[in-house]
Amino acid sequence: MNNCKNIWVMSEAAKDYPALCTLARTLCTTEDAKVNALWIGSTNDQAALETAGADRLADIERSEEELFENYSGCAIGTICGDSPDAVLLATSKRMRLLAAQLAAALETRVINDATALVQEEQGLLAEHMVYGGSALRRERVSRAPAVVLVSDSLLLALATDDRATATTTVSERIVSPEGSSGITLQSRKARTVEAVNLASVPCVISVGRGFEKQEDLQLAQQLADCLQAEIGCTRPIAEGMGWMSHERYIGVSGAMLKPELFIAVGLSGQIQHMVGANRARTIIALNNDKNAPIFRQADYGIVGDLYAVLPRLSEALR
Amino acid sequence: MKIVACYKIVPDAQDIAVRFDGSLDLERSEWIIGEYDLVAIEAATRLAEVSAGSAVLLSAGGKELTDSKLIKSALSRGAQELYCVVDQAVANADAFQIASVLAQALKKLEYDLVICGEGSSDLYAQQVGPLLGSLAGVTTINAVSKIDIQGNAVIVERTLEREVEVLQLALPAVISVTTDINLPRIPQLKDILAAGKKPVTIWSVSDVGALPPSNVQTVSTRAPSSIERQQVIYEDASEENIKKLALDIKAAR
Amino acid sequence: MDFKKTEEQELLLESLRTAYQRANLEEYFKACDRDHVFPEKAVAAMVDAGIPSLGIPEEYGGTEVDLLTQVMVAEEAYALGWPSLCWVNYSTEVDDILTFGNKQQQESVLNYALRGIKPFTLGFTEPQAGSDSAAMATTATKRDGKVYINGNKTFNTSADRAPYLLCVARSGINENPYKDFSMYLFPMDRPGISIEKLDKIGNNMCGTFEVYLKDVECDPSDLVGEEGKGFYQLMKNFEIERTTICSANVGMARCAYDEAVRYAGQREQFGKPIGSFQLIQEKIVDMRIKIENMQNMLYRTAWKRDNGQSISIDSSLLKRYTGQAAFSVIDDALQIMGGIGYVNDCRISRLWRDQRVYRIMAGTEEIMVHTAGRALLKEAL
Numbered sequence: 001m002n003n004c005k006n007i008w009v010m011s012e013a014a015k016d017y018p019a020l021c022t023l024a025r026t027l028c029t030t031e032d033a034k035v036n037a038l039w040i041g042s043t044n045d046q047a048a049l050e051t052a053g054a055d056r057l058a059d060i061e062r063s064e065e066e067l068f069e070n071y072s073g074c075a076i077g078t079i080c081g082d083s084p085d086a087v088l089l090a091t092s093k094r095m096r097l098l099a100a101q102l103a104a105a106l107e108t109r110v111i112n113d114a115t116a117l118v119q120e121e122q123g124l125l126a127e128h129m130v131y132g133g134s135a136l137r138r139e140r141v142s143r144a145p146a147v148v149l150v151s152d153s154l155l156l157a158l159a160t161d162d163r164a165t166a167t168t169t170v171s172e173r174i175v176s177p178e179g180s181s182g183i184t185l186q187s188r189k190a191r192t193v194e195a196v197n198l199a200s201v202p203c204v205i206s207v208g209r210g211f212e213k214q215e216d217l218q219l220a221q222q223l224a225d226c227l228q229a230e231i232g233c234t235r236p237i238a239e240g241m242g243w244m245s246h247e248r249y250i251g252v253s254g255a256m257l258k259p260e261l262f263i264a265v266g267l268s269g270q271i272q273h274m275v276g277a278n279r280a281r282t283i284i285a286l287n288n289d290k291n292a293p294i295f296r297q298a299d300y301g302i303v304g305d306l307y308a309v310l311p312r313l314s315e316a317l318r
Numbered sequence: 319m320k321i322v323a324c325y326k327i328v329p330d331a332q333d334i335a336v337r338f339d340g341s342l343d344l345e346r347s348e349w350i351i352g353e354y355d356l357v358a359i360e361a362a363t364r365l366a367e368v369s370a371g372s373a374v375l376l377s378a379g380g381k382e383l384t385d386s387k388l389i390k391s392a393l394s395r396g397a398q399e400l401y402c403v404v405d406q407a408v409a410n411a412d413a414f415q416i417a418s419v420l421a422q423a424l425k426k427l428e429y430d431l432v433i434c435g436e437g438s439s440d441l442y443a444q445q446v447g448p449l450l451g452s453l454a455g456v457t458t459i460n461a462v463s464k465i466d467i468q469g470n471a472v473i474v475e476r477t478l479e480r481e482v483e484v485l486q487l488a489l490p491a492v493i494s495v496t497t498d499i500n501l502p503r504i505p506q507l508k509d510i511l512a513a514g515k516k517p518v519t520i521w522s523v524s525d526v527g528a529l530p531p532s533n534v535q536t537v538s539t540r541a542p543s544s545i546e547r548q549q550v551i552y553e554d555a556s557e558e559n560i561k562k563l564a565l566d567i568k569a570a571r
Numbered sequence: 572m573d574f575k576k577t578e579e580q581e582l583l584l585e586s587l588r589t590a591y592q593r594a595n596l597e598e599y600f601k602a603c604d605r606d607h608v609f610p611e612k613a614v615a616a617m618v619d620a621g622i623p624s625l626g627i628p629e630e631y632g633g634t635e636v637d638l639l640t641q642v643m644v645a646e647e648a649y650a651l652g653w654p655s656l657c658w659v660n661y662s663t664e665v666d667d668i669l670t671f672g673n674k675q676q677q678e679s680v681l682n683y684a685l686r687g688i689k690p691f692t693l694g695f696t697e698p699q700a701g702s703d704s705a706a707m708a709t710t711a712t713k714r715d716g717k718v719y720i721n722g723n724k725t726f727n728t729s730a731d732r733a734p735y736l737l738c739v740a741r742s743g744i745n746e747n748p749y750k751d752f753s754m755y756l757f758p759m760d761r762p763g764i765s766i767e768k769l770d771k772i773g774n775n776m777c778g779t780f781e782v783y784l785k786d787v788e789c790d791p792s793d794l795v796g797e798e799g800k801g802f803y804q805l806m807k808n809f810e811i812e813r814t815t816i817c818s819a820n821v822g823m824a825r826c827a828y829d830e831a832v833r834y835a836g837q838r839e840q841f842g843k844p845i846g847s848f849q850l851i852q853e854k855i856v857d858m859r860i861k862i863e864n865m866q867n868m869l870y871r872t873a874w875k876r877d878n879g880q881s882i883s884i885d886s887s888l889l890k891r892y893t894g895q896a897a898f899s900v901i902d903d904a905l906q907i908m909g910g911i912g913y914v915n916d917c918r919i920s921r922l923w924r925d926q927r928v929y930r931i932m933a934g935t936e937e938i939m940v941h942t943a944g945r946a947l948l949k950e951a952l
Contacts, residue, residue: 100448109414182457304555506621
């Protein structure tokens with residue numbers, strides 16, 4: 001894929017468009033390349049979208065009460081009809097579905113969760129994690145079009161291009177025909193998502209199965225209180241035991257963090273978990289098994305029973 | 319209701335070793351059924367039980383798929399029958415190629431509902447379910463966290479980042495389920511013994527269709543470079559060591 | 572000769588490991604050991620996974636499986652860290668009652684076994700009659716169409732939890748004590764039964780008791796097997812018991828070995844891992860040899876029994892050898908751990924305390940010489 005001059009970008013959230021457009025521009029191979037934005041949603045976001053840096057905005061109007069997926073067909077038709085060289089989508093569950101539908105229509109696969117995306121001589125090169133975080137895989141798109149789900153971390157790292165505000169966006173309103181997704185929306189409720197964003201706090205304490213009962217997690221909370229830290233956990237704690245909400249699960253299918261300080265308590269340090277925390281500046285480990293892999297990944301560690309150590313450590317930090 | 323659950327066999331991530339040059343050594347990894355796919359199999363089995371229907375399994379992959387222990391393991395979880403497309407070309411196929419082969423195989427089966435796991439435990443692209451539904455041209459939805467059968471209608475809950483949707487699906491449909499939909503059963507000996515007697519149908523790719531080309535090439539797969547760590551480990555939790563650790567924590571903040 | 576486990580055995584062991592890991596038992600067992608309580612939660616996890624049903628006939632809701640598979644499963648559980656005397660698969664009790672019990676006894680005993688509950692405690696040993704079983708003094712006296720049991724039993728494991736007592740008593744119908752014993756099965760809550768807990772050095776999770784029997788009224792239908800054949804029945808019981816309990820020896824030794832070898836590879840002294848020192852390597856090698864020997868003997872004994880061959884000699888050899896070998900493996904593991912091994916926080920310390928009794932219970936290692944020695948000489952003639 002040596003020629004990349006027609007790129008489409010898409011997200012569920014209007015705020016992602018500037019970064020998506022910036023990323024798209026870095027992939028263009030010609031000056032006259034076009035970056036197109038597609039939006040399914042309300043017109044309230046129009047102004048923000050028009051200053052995001054796209055040359056063209058295709059706006060598929062949808063009222064909040066209607067099922068997003070009923071408009072996917074229209075979006076796919078619009079994009080495919082324009083013979084894109086690449087389509088970039090901000091990662092979310094909806095976009096994963098839409099990306100697959102788009103890829104099926106374009107007879108290609110999706111490059112998922114791209115943590116890096118660059119245009120090279122031989123074509124578009126992407127990087128993403130495989131084997132539960134054990135490895136990074138680099139892949140090259142040998143034939144257009146490329147469909148790429150862009151990871152949150154890549155979008156966050158992108159500064160908005162100066163050209164963004166300078167670009168004149170031509171908007172067009174598209175009216176979707178009657179949806180035919182085979183899906184009827186019966187009701188929708190906001191999720192009672194815990195208002196915690198582990199990625200935004202400097203100190204995170206992660207708890208694992210070394211805790212015997214849910215009540216015992218308060219020992220970790222006491223330490224967190226001393227350090228103004230947030231508590232995160234391994235997958236079994238969130239999913240198997242259900243002791244904590246999904247928002248607190250750190251790891252390959254959960255939060256990916258880069259805190260100043262990461263304290264691992266009663267967890268063994270499996271890669272699937274640690275991949276979400278091993279970019280921390282300092283890692284502290286507390287485990288009763290001296291042989292636990294966590295100690296090999298730690299800056300400082302202590303071998304001991306967490307029930308005995310946590311209260312005393314909190315005391316020492318108070 | 320006729321239900322199909324799809325699964326993929328993957329190398330056990332626990333035993334993946336990193337060589338000195340950063341490449342991966344999969345040789346010590348045994349093949350196992352993807353952990354997310356166990357959830358799909360469980361969902362299909364439970365649904366077949368409540369709807370007095372049937373649950374069959376479908377997979378595509380390399381020759382490892384026909385390992386009789388893996389087949390017994392798959393069939394010990396409640397499904398009645400297994401269909402698999404076995405071809406070395408499929409062993410290294412990408413999500414689009416696998417979904418294409420599965421979609422072709424699906425044409426040979428009667429089904430109302432196909433259930434996939436959220437993603438494979440090795441690549442975790444979370445694409446095969448959505449691709450399969452799209453390629454099969456049927457109702458397709460992902461992130462399903464609950465399934466209900468009300469008469470002839472299938473009602474699902476779909477858990478997204480910020481909201482939960484309750485959706486009615488026109489059948490046939492392909493859905494991907496999240497891990498919190500169930501806790502997969504642990505096969506008991508009688509299930510394991512029964513699994514050996516269940517029918518298994520093996521197709522080659524040419525029996526069902528053809529493997530489409532991939533337009534993405536893998537350049538490299540390497541362990542990420544790791545950060546050098548201090549490696550100061552206090553081997554016992556004496557008062558003095560706890561005080562030292564507290565100072566280390568304070569210094570790091 | 573095929574040393575490979577069958578696929579079914581491997582899958583069953585995988586199920587066991589999954590159930591064990593899901594239940595998150597390590598800290599729990601540590602707490603139960605410290606507090607001297609029976610690990611109910613762990614047993615419940617195994618019941619959910621269907622483990623206690625192994626070896627119980629299908630007509631009673633179980634899954635028939637050979638003794639070899641049963642000992643493999645138990646061994647694996649112990650190797651994962653399951654506490655001794657608490658295993659959920661009551662192979663010995665099940666075999667006893669299937670061999671000698673009547674329909675009604677079978678139903679009630681198997682029903683408990685199916686739920687992972689130890690169905691009965693065996694009332695055999697008495698304060699004055701341990702290895703010398705003929706000295707047993709508990710009596711079963713017939714009076715007005717009933718049978719009255721009087722006596723004192725000791726070292727009864729789980730007498731506080733087991734719903735029944737399988738009591739061996741003298742019927743007073745033959746001068747020769749070996750032809751005078753009979754077995755009775757009756758509920759532990761019958762009037763006249765009282766128990767008293769013994770304070771042991773290990774096996775904290777499973778209580779051991781003295782049982783006092785004072786005019787305990789039984790019905791003649793409580794008899795298990797035949798009157799006067801109790802001793803013979805007991806010998807059959809011992810063959811199975813000696814085989815099944817040895818899975819604990821092999822499993823606990825593996826558990827200690829795994830932990831100690833991992834530690835030897837990590838623990839650094841004099842600038843290198845202690846595993847690089849030949850004195851440690853020698854221990855590891857000898858531990859491994861013992862484990863291999865124990866495992867082979869255990870599997871072969873179970874296999875012989877499954878194939879209808881006599882295991883009266885084998886079970887004695889197995890019991891004597893694995894009791895001593897496991898003790899030495901665990902002791903070496905503790906030695907490799909050093910001071911850490913001697914603290915209660917380290918699992919090996921529990922194994923070290925708990926395994927010791929396997930050289931005593933269910934026939935001391937000295938009695939194993941007595942039972943096998945004579946038979947071996949007879950065999951040579």
